[in-house]
Amino acid sequence: MTLYEQFAQELKEQISQAYYPVGQKLPSIREMSKARGVSISTVQESYRLLEDAGFVRSKLKSGYYVQQPPSTAQLPETSQPEQRPVPIDNWQAVLELMMTESNSHFLALGRGSPDTELSSLKPLQRLLSDNIKYQSKQVFSCSKGNGLFKLRVQIARLMQNSGCHIHPDNIQITAGCQEALSLSLKALTQPGDIVAIDSPNFYGSMQAIQSNQLKVIEIPTHPETGISLPALELALEQWPIKVLQLIPTSNNPLGYVMPEKNKLKLLKMAEKYDFAIIEDDILGDGYYQTPRPRSLKSYDSQDRVLFCSSFSKTIAPGLRVGWVAPGRYGQMLTHLKFVTSLGANSLPLLAVADFIEQGHYEKHLRLAKQQYQARRDLMLHWVQRYFPSGSKMSFPKGGFFLWVELPESIDSLVLNENLKPFNIGIAAGSLFSAAGKYQNCLRISYANKPSERIEQAIKIVGEQAKILLQQALARA
Amino acid sequence: MTLYEQFAQELKEQISQAYYPVGQKLPSIREMSKARGVSISTVQESYRLLEDAGFVRSKLKSGYYVQQPPSTAQLPETSQPEQRPVPIDNWQAVLELMMTESNSHFLALGRGSPDTELSSLKPLQRLLSDNIKYQSKQVFSCSKGNGLFKLRVQIARLMQNSGCHIHPDNIQITAGCQEALSLSLKALTQPGDIVAIDSPNFYGSMQAIQSNQLKVIEIPTHPETGISLPALELALEQWPIKVLQLIPTSNNPLGYVMPEKNKLKLLKMAEKYDFAIIEDDILGDGYYQTPRPRSLKSYDSQDRVLFCSSFSKTIAPGLRVGWVAPGRYGQMLTHLKFVTSLGANSLPLLAVADFIEQGHYEKHLRLAKQQYQARRDLMLHWVQRYFPSGSKMSFPKGGFFLWVELPESIDSLVLNENLKPFNIGIAAGSLFSAAGKYQNCLRISYANKPSERIEQAIKIVGEQAKILLQQALARA
Ligand SMILES: Cc1ncc(COP(=O)(O)O)c(C=O)c1O
Numbered sequence: 001m002t003l004y005e006q007f008a009q010e011l012k013e014q015i016s017q018a019y020y021p022v023g024q025k026l027p028s029i030r031e032m033s034k035a036r037g038v039s040i041s042t043v044q045e046s047y048r049l050l051e052d053a054g055f056v057r058s059k060l061k062s063g064y065y066v067q068q069p070p071s072t073a074q075l076p077e078t079s080q081p082e083q084r085p086v087p088i089d090n091w092q093a094v095l096e097l098m099m100t101e102s103n104s105h106f107l108a109l110g111r112g113s114p115d116t117e118l119s120s121l122k123p124l125q126r127l128l129s130d131n132i133k134y135q136s137k138q139v140f141s142c143s144k145g146n147g148l149f150k151l152r153v154q155i156a157r158l159m160q161n162s163g164c165h166i167h168p169d170n171i172q173i174t175a176g177c178q179e180a181l182s183l184s185l186k187a188l189t190q191p192g193d194i195v196a197i198d199s200p201n202f203y204g205s206m207q208a209i210q211s212n213q214l215k216v217i218e219i220p221t222h223p224e225t226g227i228s229l230p231a232l233e234l235a236l237e238q239w240p241i242k243v244l245q246l247i248p249t250s251n252n253p254l255g256y257v258m259p260e261k262n263k264l265k266l267l268k269m270a271e272k273y274d275f276a277i278i279e280d281d282i283l284g285d286g287y288y289q290t291p292r293p294r295s296l297k298s299y300d301s302q303d304r305v306l307f308c309s310s311f312s313k314t315i316a317p318g319l320r321v322g323w324v325a326p327g328r329y330g331q332m333l334t335h336l337k338f339v340t341s342l343g344a345n346s347l348p349l350l351a352v353a354d355f356i357e358q359g360h361y362e363k364h365l366r367l368a369k370q371q372y373q374a375r376r377d378l379m380l381h382w383v384q385r386y387f388p389s390g391s392k393m394s395f396p397k398g399g400f401f402l403w404v405e406l407p408e409s410i411d412s413l414v415l416n417e418n419l420k421p422f423n424i425g426i427a428a429g430s431l432f433s434a435a436g437k438y439q440n441c442l443r444i445s446y447a448n449k450p451s452e453r454i455e456q457a458i459k460i461v462g463e464q465a466k467i468l469l470q471q472a473l474a475r476a
Numbered sequence: 477m478t479l480y481e482q483f484a485q486e487l488k489e490q491i492s493q494a495y496y497p498v499g500q501k502l503p504s505i506r507e508m509s510k511a512r513g514v515s516i517s518t519v520q521e522s523y524r525l526l527e528d529a530g531f532v533r534s535k536l537k538s539g540y541y542v543q544q545p546p547s548t549a550q551l552p553e554t555s556q557p558e559q560r561p562v563p564i565d566n567w568q569a570v571l572e573l574m575m576t577e578s579n580s581h582f583l584a585l586g587r588g589s590p591d592t593e594l595s596s597l598k599p600l601q602r603l604l605s606d607n608i609k610y611q612s613k614q615v616f617s618c619s620k621g622n623g624l625f626k627l628r629v630q631i632a633r634l635m636q637n638s639g640c641h642i643h644p645d646n647i648q649i650t651a652g653c654q655e656a657l658s659l660s661l662k663a664l665t666q667p668g669d670i671v672a673i674d675s676p677n678f679y680g681s682m683q684a685i686q687s688n689q690l691k692v693i694e695i696p697t698h699p700e701t702g703i704s705l706p707a708l709e710l711a712l713e714q715w716p717i718k719v720l721q722l723i724p725t726s727n728n729p730l731g732y733v734m735p736e737k738n739k740l741k742l743l744k745m746a747e748k749y750d751f752a753i754i755e756d757d758i759l760g761d762g763y764y765q766t767p768r769p770r771s772l773k774s775y776d777s778q779d780r781v782l783f784c785s786s787f788s789k790t791i792a793p794g795l796r797v798g799w800v801a802p803g804r805y806g807q808m809l810t811h812l813k814f815v816t817s818l819g820a821n822s823l824p825l826l827a828v829a830d831f832i833e834q835g836h837y838e839k840h841l842r843l844a845k846q847q848y849q850a851r852r853d854l855m856l857h858w859v860q861r862y863f864p865s866g867s868k869m870s871f872p873k874g875g876f877f878l879w880v881e882l883p884e885s886i887d888s889l890v891l892n893e894n895l896k897p898f899n900i901g902i903a904a905g906s907l908f909s910a911a912g913k914y915q916n917c918l919r920i921s922y923a924n925k926p927s928e929r930i931e932q933a934i935k936i937v938g939e940q941a942k943i944l945l946q947q948a949l950a951r952a
């Protein structure tokens with residue numbers, strides 16, 4: 001254990017003992033260094049460790065604040081999905097989740113949209129209006145080929161934050177990340193091919209895999225470190241896997257970030273077993289700390305990674321602005337984009353390009369991430385308080401999704417049914433599996449501004465879960 | 477010959493002899509009836525015939541005006557495409573056409589966009605801005621499932637004009653007509669299947685067919701009456717054709733309208749040979765006269781027709797608002813829409829719904845059609861004047877595309893190359909064929925406001941065509 005690890009451990013214990021209570025500011029780095037007689041850099045490093053572990057949160061220009069330590073909640077185990085290629089068939093449940101909107105009557109706790117009411121999005125409204133007024137000719141015409149150049153320039157610039165140095169001409173604009181994923185799959189596969197994924201996985205990707213008549217094999221995945229590389233290798237030895245599709249940074253639904261060394265190992269494996277990787281980075285910029293982790297694409301010396309993303313989670317899903325950095329598949333992607341939808345609505349491309357160029361994106365992202373991190377802690381607090389004991393939960397490092405594993409006897413589809421009379425919905429775990437796993441899990445979004453209504457809803461979810469648990473015990 | 481046909485014939489001759497000069501108003505129906513001693517209804521019917529034949533044009537609440545009679549130009553013959561399934565491969569040429577934009581330096585005569593500078597589009601700009609201001613929450617969220625209900629209501633209402641009575645829930649919103657076509661193909665076919673099309677055909681549809689790994693068989697098509705039903709039947713007897721895809725109303729590129737009785741016959745044939753029909757109606761509302769012709773879908777008692785359309789030609793392609801009325805394939809289409817792009821950008825859906833609901837669409841369409849009809853006549857005039865003698869041309873009944881057949885020895889791809897130094901582009905005929913036919917043909921758009929620049933460009937195209945013709949003669 002290094003000195004700073006040791007010092008961080010000490011501080012953790014003191015926080016748990018409420019020596020430093022939740023909500024209070026830690027002494028400044030300088031003060032702490034003086035008080036404890038350790039070097040500035042040791043304090044710095046240990047504060048960073050505490051932040052990584054979720055014990056403190058840094059506020060811009062203000063310092064480190066103690067927060068509800070996450071350690072009292074147990075993480076779920078590494079997932080244990082089916083170890084063979086399976087078909088996917090839960091479209092009806094996906095459709096139902098997708099069509100439930102939060103409104104004054106119904107609270108859709110499972111939905112995946114970001115908070116679009118943050119003040120930092122205001123400039124975007126103005127930019128949309130300005131472009132309608134001053135660029136009407138361009139707004140009325142379709143953006144063809146690989147899409148509006150000035151947006152691709154901004155995207156190329158943003159991608160540098162994840163360590164990618166890509167020319168704007170090697171970026172293809174798409175209608176959201178979903179189109180990026182779907183076109184990438186189409187470029188890489190033939191019907192019948194096998195695609196491996198981390199599991200649990202976003203239901204939209206799985207439906208795209210299914211509709212391309214592909215088979216999917218789900219790889220065991222750890223809630224903190226992501227896809228299990230030994231398990232992946234085992235699968236690669238057994239099956240002719242053509243593509244690996246995964247969400248390595250601020251994963252949906254687990255919130256994990258794959259460690260750098262795993263990313264490097266994975267690329268070596270891709271070389272050895274000759275498969276392509278579709279990297280879904282939709283929440284990559286939503287990683288709470290700065291700098292964000294590097295992408296798989298940034299290590300991709302062999303041009304095997306198709307990097308897919310969008311502004312649906314960082315700005316708003318209604319824009320339908322996404323992209324793919326398709327490497328050697330560039331020309332094919334441009335063709336596939338043309339045949340599937342000809343081109344893009346120009347207005348959001350113009351406005352988003354301006355939004356980034358004028359610095360609003362980075363400002364917005366900063367505010368949004370601060371909010372989401374605080375909302376994560378509050379949500380963890382509520383879930384721990386109201387859910388049945390024995391519930392396990394993820395500790396997301398970015399994004400706004402919490403994954404909860406309820407005691408085994410609870411079926412979250414039944415739970416969801418029982419919540420309907422209360423006008424509450426959750427995202428049942430089985431949506432995130434090809435083979436109907438994760439029946440006792442659920443995904444909750446904490447994107448929205450915390451409110452008493454949300455706390456009450458979480459309480460009701462907990463109560464209903466407890467009722468199901470008692471019923472199961474009574475039957476046993 | 478009926479009395480009114482006879483009377484129309486008489487009037488035609490008198491127009492050709494400048495008895496009624498071009499631009500002048502014909503006597504009113506009442507005056508003409510009195511003057512010639514024929515019944516009101518006979519005059520009415522014969523005026524309508526004259527209009528159909530392009531000798532006169534009706535102006536709202538004003539009467540019938542004589543125009544440049546089209547009869548001096550010869551129509552192309554029925555097309556003679558390859559009579560077997562062929563692969564499609566001219567993507568590079570399509571890409572090139574697609575990426576050429578008209579600007580102050582370059583005049584893209586072949587491009588397919590409508591005139592978006594008509595004053596009747598102004599309200600749409602306001603509606604877009606209003607929705608950003610007052611519906612920001614909806615604008616920022618993605619329109620999922622089969623799409624914004626209030627837009628589907630308006631579309632269902634518009635479809636009544638083509639004789640279709642369809643419930644809004646049986647309409648799927650898509651990103652333009654291209655997505656509608658592409659998803660329909662995906663719903664109906666498996667790789668290797670054969671699709672029949674009218675020919676020449678829109679290159680976008682053909683590329684979609686190709687990317688779905690389908691084979692295409694092009695059916696001979698007449699420039700006034702459309703796809704040849706005897707030729708289609710011959711093909712049906714020979715090949716297991718799964719789908720027929722065609723543009724029966726205000727066809728692109730020929731401008732034809734399939735006669736009603738052919739539409740009925742075609743549906744009988746679909747029953748007999750058990751195939752589905754993808755009806756591309758993108759220019760159906762662009763038929764110059766009112767009421768517009770009925771759609772195939774309106775006769776579809778067997779639920780075999782997938783009706784695809786968009787507002788790309790009637791409002792603006794940049795909106796990317798299209799739809800499909802998929803009949804029994806509804807659920808499948810909703811699923812395919814989800815997997816390919818999740819949902820739609822809500823803003824244009826909201827604004828277009830308002831635009832139609834508030835009556836702006838019908839006003840705009842009236843103005844646009846009037847303009848296009850007048851621009852057709854002028855374009856026909858220019859082409860007849862400047863192109864080599866022996867050139868044949870279509871006589872479009874709607875839309876804004878003219879199809880020109882040059883003397884056989886002229887290759888329009890070479891012509892297009894030779895036009896580049898003049899900063900002029902045309903759409904080469906071979907783009908509209910799967911098997912490289914129509915080399916001596918080209919498509920010209922007359923959507924834009926006539927100008928001296930355009931007339932000069934047409935003159936240059938004619939001169940360059942004449943040069944190619946002379947070179948060919950010299951070689952012979
Ligand atoms: C992991 C992941 N990938 C892709 C998507 C699709 O995003 P988009 O709205 O950009 O198409 C989502 C949306 O929920 C997602 O969570």
Ligand SMILES: Cc1ncc(COP(=O)(O)O)c(C=O)c1O
Nearest residue numbers: 342588652653654678728786788
């Ligand atoms: C006949 C035809 N169908 C479909 C399309 C695609 O239209 P959209 O822009 O609505 O995708 C076009 C566009 O040029 C077309 O001419």
